[in-house]
Structures are given as C-alpha cells and as structure tokens.
Amino acid sequence: MTSRLPSPRSGRQSDRDDLGEIDSPEMQPGMDIAMQPVVQVRSKLVSTLAIIFVIMVAINEIIQRQIIAPEIAILAPSVGESQINQIFWNARLPYIFFSISSLLLMMLLMQRFILASFRQVAELGREIERRRLAEREMRIMAHRDALTQLPNRPYLIERLQEIIRTRKPNAVTRDAVLFLDLDNFKIINDSLGHDAGDDLLGQVAGRLQQCVRKHDTASRVCADKNESETVRLGGDEFVVLLERLMTPEDALDVANRIVRRISEPFSISGRLVTVGTSIGIAYVNKYTKDAHDALRNADTAMYRAKHAGKGQVAVFDKSMHEDVVMRMERESQLRRAIHAKDFELHYQPIVNLVTAQVQGVEVLLRWKDDSGQYVSPSEFVPMIEEIGLIGEVGEWVLEKSMTDINGVLQSVPADVANQLSVGVNMSPRQLADPFFLDQLDEIIDRTQFDRRRLSLEMNEAQDVRHGDRVRAALLKLNESGVGILIDDFGKGQSSLTSFQNYPIEGVKIDRSFTRSIANDHTHAVIAEAIVELAHHLSATIVAEGVESKDQLLALQAWGCDAAQGYLFSPPLSRDDLAGFLSDPSHSEGIKLLRESAQCDTQSVGIPVGIGLHPLDAGFLPTEI
Template sequence: MGDKQRMTGNDESGVRPLALVVDDDPSLRLYMSAALKKSGFNVLEAESGEAALGLFTTGRPDLILLDLVMPGMDGFETCRAVRRLPGGRYTQILMVTGLDDNDSIETAFDAGANDFVSKPINWTILGHKGKYLLRAGQAFKELDRNRRRLAKTQELARLGNWQIDLVSFEFSCSSKASRLLGFDGWGQISYDDFLSAIIARERDMVKEKIDQAVQSNQNIVLNYPVILPDGTQKHILNQGEILYKKNGEPELMLGVIQDVSRLKQAEEEIRLLAFYDSLTGLANRALFMDRLEQAIASAGRTRQKFALLFLDLDQFKLINDTLGHQIGDLLLKQVAARLKTNIRKSDTAAAPGMDSPDSVIARLGGDEFTVLLSNIDEPESAARVAARLIREIADTYHLEGHDVAMTTSVGISVFPADGTESSTLLKNADSAMYHAKKNGRNNYQFYMESLNRAATERFSMERDLNKALENEEFVLFYQPQVDLASRRIVGAEALIRWIHPLKGMIAPDTFIPIAEESGQIIDINRWVLQAACNQKRDWLHAGLKAIRVAVNLSGYKLSSQNIIGTIKEALGKDSADYQNLELEITENVLMQETRETLSTLKQIKALKLRIALDDFGTGYSSLSYLTSFPVDVIKIDRSFVMGCITEPKNLIIIKAIIAMGHSMDKRIVAEGIETEEQFSLMKALDCDEGQGYFFKHPVPAADFAEFLAKEKL
C-alpha cells in the first residue's frame, strides 16, 4: 500500500479511509477515483473482478465501487466473492450500473450490495454517498463487534437467555441456554425440555414459580440444581424480568440462566471454613451457637426440652505434651468419628413435622466437644446418650506406633431448667463437666443436683452390673404355667433377679434397660439360657417330670446377638432339651430390624424350639406379626386379664385374641391371673394355659421343685 494511510473511517482523526474502484473502463475509473479523493478517500483501482479480489485481500478497503457489467467475472459474482472473503462481510459495496431494470437491481442486493448508482454518474453525489455508506459500514462493524463481544462475555459468564411471549405464551431460548442445560445439537428446545433438566425434587417448584410470575407479571430469581444427560450436575441461577410495550402492557418475560456451579462450590468452601472445624469436620463454635439459639427458639415455642452435652477428654494435655500435637490431632479426629457414629437419630424425640433443629455435634476448640440433643422426652434420655459416649470413647487408640488410653468426662445442662439463654446453658454444662472430672473422670454429671442423684444411681448400677455376672449375683426364679382344664403344671417361666450385695433384690424392670443400653444384656441373655437349661436337667435327674421351660430373652438388637450360637451352647446335643425350651419375646422386638429379626426367628424355629409372643395386645401391629413371624404361643398381657371382670372392653379383646390365635393354631396363655373369677372366666373362654399369683408367685428353683412333685396346683 506504499505510503497510504490506514483507514478507520474516522475523518476527525486525520486517517483517510480506503476505497477500491473496480471497472473495465479506464476513464470511468479515473473520474470515480477523482471524486472519491476529493471526498477524502485514498483510492485503489482494479480493471477486473479477479484483480479486485487480490487488492481486497492485501488492502482491506472500507468501500468498493463495483461496475456491474464487466468481462470475465461480472459485478454480481465479484460482490458475492468479496462477501465470502475474511473481513468482507461488512465492507460497503456500491454497485455502478447502466442497467435500469429492476431485476438487475434486485440481483445486486441479493449478491450483497449495499447500494447502487446509475450511469451517468453525478460525481458530487458519488462522494457524499461514499461517505454515507462508510458511516453505515462502521456502524455495522461496531454492532458486529458488540454482538461477538456479548456472545463471548456470555460464554465466559456461562450465560444463556430465554423468553416467553406474554401474548401467545410461546417459549424460546438461545442456543447457549440449550448447551448450558446439556441439549447440544438439539436446536430450539421446548419449555418442557427447558424444565426437564432440573433435579426432580425441585422441578415442580420451579415450574410453579415461573408460571405464577408469567400470570402475575412479576420478576423472578430462582436458584436450583440441574442434572445433565451425561449425569453431571450444575447449579443454575435463573432470573426473569417483564418487558413492557410503550402503552404499558406486558409484552415479554425475558430471562437469563447462568451456570453458577463454581460460585456455589466457592460458597460451600467458604461455608465449611466459616462453620466447620477443619481438623475433625464437625461443626465449630460459631455454627454450634447458631444452632443452640435455634433450639432455644424452637423449644420455647413448642415447650419442649433439649439437652446440651459438654465433653472434655481426660488428661488430653498430657498427650500433647508428651507425644506431640500430631498425635493429639489424630486422637481428636478418631474421637470425633466415634461421636458421629454414636449419635443416632433415635437420640431425639421430635414429633413428625416439628420445626426443630437436628442434633448437632461440634468441636468448640482444643479437646472440648459439645452435643446438642433436641426434643428429649426426659433428662434420663440425655443420660443414656452420655453413658454411651463415655463407653465408646473410653478405649486404647493406636496412633502411629503409640498406644494411647483415653476417657472423657461429660457435663449436661437441660433447657429450660438449667437456663434459657445459650451462654447460660453452655456455662452450666461446662460447670457440670468439671464436676464430673472432680468425681474421678470418665463419668457424666448433670448441672442440676437433683438429676445428678438419679444419674449417679444409674451410673453406679451400670458399674455394678459389670461385676454382677462375675460375682454370681444373678439368680433365676420360676413361675408355674398351668393347663387351665386340668390345673396341672405344664411349664415354668424363668425370671431373672439380681441379688445386689448392698441393695438387695433388684427387679429386672430396673436393671434390664441399663443392661440393654450398655450392651451387657448379651452376656446376661447367655447366662439366663445356660442357667435355665442346667436347672431343667437337674429337675429331670432328680426324678421330676420333664416340663417346658420358657426363657425371657431381651430382644435388644436380637439379630446381632449370635443368639443361635448361644442356644446351641446352652442346650448341647440333647434333642429333647431343644423341644422343651421356649423363648419368649415381646412385640416391640418384632418392630425392630424386621428383615433381620425374621431371619433370626426362622433360624430358632429350625432348631425345633417354640417361640412365645409375650405382652400380646400392647403393640401396634399384632395381627401382622402373627401372620408374618413364626410364633407358636400368644401370651395375653396381664393388663387385659386383670381387668377382664370389671372392664367389658378387656373381655372383648381377650375373646378376640383367643379366637384369632386358635384359628391360626397358636397356644394361648393368660398372664396375671390373680382370682378364682379370673381363672374360671379364662377357662370358660377356652384359654389353654395360665399363670399368675392365683397359682403361685415366682419362686426359687428349690421351691418350684416341690410344686413340680405335686404336679397339680
């Protein structure tokens, strides 16, 4: 281009635009060039279409004056070729024609011309028209740059747009929006397609809100996850605004969707840093205090109780000082994992639909942990959880070659008795924890002294239970089971008693729940089975008749007790022993872990043992249990039998149980018979067997042997 100045189309800048004159007539090229130069253009000339394409590639002119009729490549073909070249889309092309027919003009515009001028040419007008076209071309170029800039910006910002015509209610969206939602190559997608990517649990909500916004002409801001066809998940921000006509009528809802997955991820990372302990993954102090405030507000509205447990590891500082902070951190992580494992959903008793926060486990700092138990029934519930945590944390931890023994002390405060403000509840739980440390560590204490007495009693009983088996403090009492028609003894129910060396006899209702919670019940079940089977053999060896012995088994986690192995160990190889052993379980056992429990009961039946369902009628789904579980005996709960004379409803229930049980070939036993009237009524109703104080109280094995020798009661 020699010393030609580069064109920008901006006369005020002093930079001259470049024009290309294409005509096979040299004189016309000369006149056109002169007119354009006079109007401020630099000019290139070409005598043919082929030459013009070469000059366009090297010079990139802003304006082309193109003769329509030329030998070889005419003006139509040259125009089309220019439009196909890089940079040729927005170059202004002015056709020069001597033709005055409309078809030629139409063809010129179809080929891509911006305007035309007819011969003979008005040279003054030509210069002005050239400058006008140049301004138009610059506007189109700027518009194209803005469009491409907007498209790139949307791509970088992960944006797509959509709209709903508020007159026809037709939906459309951009290709970028389609791609964001995973519909690559689909072209225009429908409104249903647009919604189908939304995660199922939120799809109806999003549709409802968009529909409501369209109907009421309101703007919307929605935030929701989507699942793409390849299974990946994104988080979408969807914003929609109403556009109005000049007369104020709504015309469009124009919306923008944006992929904010990275922002969401960043927010989650910030949230984790702000509200969760980086070492253990538990809630930190800030989050715990927020949840504690929520619990106070919720419990205040619903008049519920909740408990706050404050845990501190015993002598943790010694671990840090002797083994280093790395070992201490490993210990804290393992303790946190045990806390998460051992806080169960059943530790709270929130009613369905109640707007209360869930239990929260937090690390306040150092070796201090807190547990928030929402909606407890009674303080004893918190005590059970505290005892379980103490038991689970007390252990030897193996940490990078070091064996570290660790225990914890727990303080408990209860809302509202121990405070109605978060700081007060936390302070009082902390105070109770220090009281636990002063009492020898590895125990829990309530802040309220009256509760501490009960807690201390329970803790003492749990401790003594650990020694009861070893010290042979358990005994079995036996209560006769009598055939009502003949009054002959046909069986005995074995009932455990605890003869405490200081407190005397303790009833099973008192210590069995503690044994279940502490896990000691498994060993107690094993002892009961073994002792009952041994006694049955002793009676037989003493010449007494063989009778059926019923053993009450705690059903706590029945399927995980290895009860089959325990039975085989107690009975040995004598098949007669198997036929004369009956296992009693309660209805609440059948409500737990249904599939596993059913499997365990079937294995018991495979050993030829009989299964009795105790306390029948006090559960919730008695009939379904009879049809689903392999039960041989139904024991009518004593509460029905004792009121059978005075309460007509009780009599109706008893009749129904007997009729239903007999129809299913079950043996029926009435518990709690205490009077002659009750005995006579049960016999008249065709009940098979009975037991109760009318016949005999539970007695030691030696006394029962005397009853058995008489055979009848």
C-alpha cells in the first residue's frame, strides 16, 4: 500500500495556524536548514577571535621583551625596585588597554553580526517553511475534490497504476473498480439550483463512505490506510476502488448496498428528493493495460446497467467493449448523416373510423447506415438526443415534411386536401428551447404551410425537465392554431396530469394496448377506458398499430375516432402517399370500414371533435 493523503486538519487548518510561529514543530525543519550556515559562520568567528587573542598576547609579550625590558635594564642602576615596577606597568598599560579595547570591539562587532544573521536566518526559515507547506497543500489540493474532500481523478489514476504495476500474476485476491453516476441528478440541479446539487453530492459522498466496508475507502479522500478508495470523477460520477477482495461477489455486495442506500430520500433545501444510481463493475486482471483501461471498462458496464433500467448493476465483459466500439461508429455515421441531412421521411396515413377517409398522416423519420440498412428509430433517435442534435434534426423534419405535404396537397382531390393534417413529434428539449417558437414561425413562413394543419406530439413517457417553459410554449402553440397531442397514452406515468397541465386536444393509444385488445381482456378494458376518458375530456382518440380486423371492430365498438397501422397502410414515401390519397380503395382497412354499417354515409355523423376547427379531425404525431 502506498502512503495516504494527510487528513484535512493536518493538511489545511493546522498548517495555517502554525505558519507564523518560529518555534512550532512544523517550522523546525525549515529553521534547522536555515541555521546551518549561521552555525558554521559562528564557529569560524569564535575560532578567529581565539586566534586573534593569542596573537595579541604574543604581541604583548614581544613588546614587553623587546621594548619595555631593555628600557628598564637601562634605568635599573639609577632607580629603586619600586620605581622599576612602576615604570614597567606605566610602559605596558597602553599596550594592554589597546589589546583589550580591540578585543572588546571585535567581540561587539561579532555579536552584532551574529544577531543580524540570526534575524535574517529566522525570516529565511519562515519563508522556507511557508513554501514547503504551500507546496504540500497544493499537492493535497491537486489530489482532492474541492466539493466533497474526497480523492479525485488524478489520485485515482495514480492509485490504479500502482495496483496494476504491483499486481502479481498468481494473486488470489481481486481488485475491482465500481463506476456509478446518479439518476435524475440533472433534474434536481436544474430545478432546485446548483447549491442544492452540491449539497446532494456531499450527502451522496457520505453515504458512499458508509456503504463501503471499513477497510474500504471512497475515492474522494482517504486519511487512513484502508485498502479501497472512493473517488469523485466530476459532476455526478463517482468511483469506488475495492482492493484485495477474496471473491467477485464481494464487489457485487458493495454495489447492491450502494444502490439501496442511494435510493433512499435525501433532505435538500427543506424538501425530500430521491435519486438513484446505476453501477458498472470492472475487475483488474492481467488483461487490464492501465488505469484508463480499467476506468473505461467500468464506465462501459455502467452504461449497460443504465440501459437495463435504473438501479441496476452490471459486470464488464468483452462483448460490452465491442458494443461501445459499434456505438461509436454508429454515432460517427449519424453525425455525418445529420450534417448532410441524409435522412428520409415516410408518411403513415391515419383513417377516420366513421367516414373511412384519410384525415391525416404521421411523419416517420428513417435513416440508412453506411451499409445501406435501415436503422430502427428506437436506436438512433435516443442517440440524437444524447449528442444534443435533436433540435437540428427536428427543424429539418418540420421544414421537409411541410414542403412535402404542400406538394402532395396540390396533386390530390380537394375534398381530401381540405381535411388532411400532419403530426410531428417534438422533443421536450425543443419545446424548452426559448427560440423554438420563433424558429417554427420562420419555417412556416418559408414553406407557406397552413399552421392549422400542424399537430405537435409530446410523448408522455419522456421526462419534461423544464415544465414551466414547456407549458408556456404549448399554450402559445395552441393559441396560434397548432394542435397538441399526447403519444403513447396510458404507457407512461403522467397521463391524467397531462390533461391538467397542458392544452391537450388529442391522444394516441399506445400500440402495446392495441396489439392485445383482441385477445387480452385486461388490455381491452384499459383501451376502452382510455377512449371513454378522452371523450369526457373533449379529446380525440387515435389508435396506433392496428393490424387486424378484430382490433378494428373492437375500436369501432368503443367509439375510437381514428386509427393507423398496417391494416390501412404502411409508411409511404411522398410520391406513394399522393397516390394513396388519390385512390385509397386498395387499403384493406378502408375496405372493411366501407363494408361496415357504421361507415354508411347515411348514418349519424362523427360523434366527436366538438368545438374543434375542421382540420382538428386528426391530431397526428410524428414518430421520429
């Protein structure tokens, strides 16, 4: 194990408190370094003074013998002994005074020099230690997440590299990387604000550390010698590094514990909010090349877990990497197609079940990859959403479909053209765009399309993150004459509230109900209830995916307004649509309607659509 990062206290607050104290323990190393040259100079000065003192004593002795002694010898015969001593000391005193004065002066100068040196050295020691502490704190900050005080990505990379480098081929223990991010974090961050998002991340970090075993640590910060790390990579992404596991199930146990704990409500800004998490697990083994490889594998497994449903755990295998490579290639092709507008629009007729006439079309987006094969919209449309280009594609669909329908209207009988409407599916991201309404007006002006023919579909199963903005946009669209429709009605979780929050004029029964109404009593009851509910709310009903006579008869019996599906017509190109509208008699579904007594032109007229303009006979969505 490598040494761990210092604790927040020792690495931050205590350093700041002790920076100004010369004699503090943490300052002592710097002081010792700075004092070394002073001690050396002081030793040299003491040696020099000793030598000077010896020299002066020697000079004094020489003066005594060479100058004073001869003079006394000359005077000795003529004076007494007491006078000789007096003369000796009188002659020697100036030399002694000079020697002592010189010695004291040198000692005073040396003392001043030493004191000044000590002051400079003390300041130098402080500066050295300040820089040392600053460098240490910078190293700590470089490896710690500022928000949660957990280790960050650089620290995790270094730790993983160390694990991979020191791992033995025949090791009996395992190391695992758990990669996770939060579900619905962006919704909370956008709705409650970034401060609430930061608070949530801090609480999540605390729960992660609680979930990991005592000898494990979460990768944002670790102040002990545990054998695992918990790291925040950034945003709402975290990694838990588990070391020396005895069995692979240990990592799964930790992952499941994290999923359960994170799913519990959090108290944010005085309210309870709920998030979830999906976790990908990658084991470090002999095939792991480096730290980035391990992280990528865990990230790949995490996305597989997300696609399997929220709150899931997935373990990486090689097939996942192949899927990622394929996805990257598919995304690259899709970006080129978006740039070149290399898409097709097909139109599926929607038939009024009372009049047996085509009352509108649903626009369907189609795309061929580089191999020339059609890719399912359920695969490439979510990808367009993820890469943030749904707005650009949506604008192209609007303008292209309006241009195509304008051309079709000129080649079909007037009675058919008068009642034909067009449904286009809108992503909540488009509706939340503050420039969307202006862009739609510009497209309508350029194409000279009658906006009363246009209906926009909002899939209720989609997550509307900017509810107020979307609601305001839908109200303005409705006021301008554009119809609003809910697609896949009954499949999501907000069907009834949608009628209250949005100006809904029509709904489409999801094909999952239509497909089973002829042989599944439960689905039949639900579908009938949807029809009745919509009629009570003055909304029209369109049934998707009608493919058999039994389904059609059931829908007619319940009073469903319109239907679409292969029983009437598959999606058609623009030219084929013009031919179909001119002569729909070959349609099996229309034949059945015309043969039905309910379609007799002498019978009672259309029972729904009260209060709607003529073009509102069909509110048709566009499935992109």
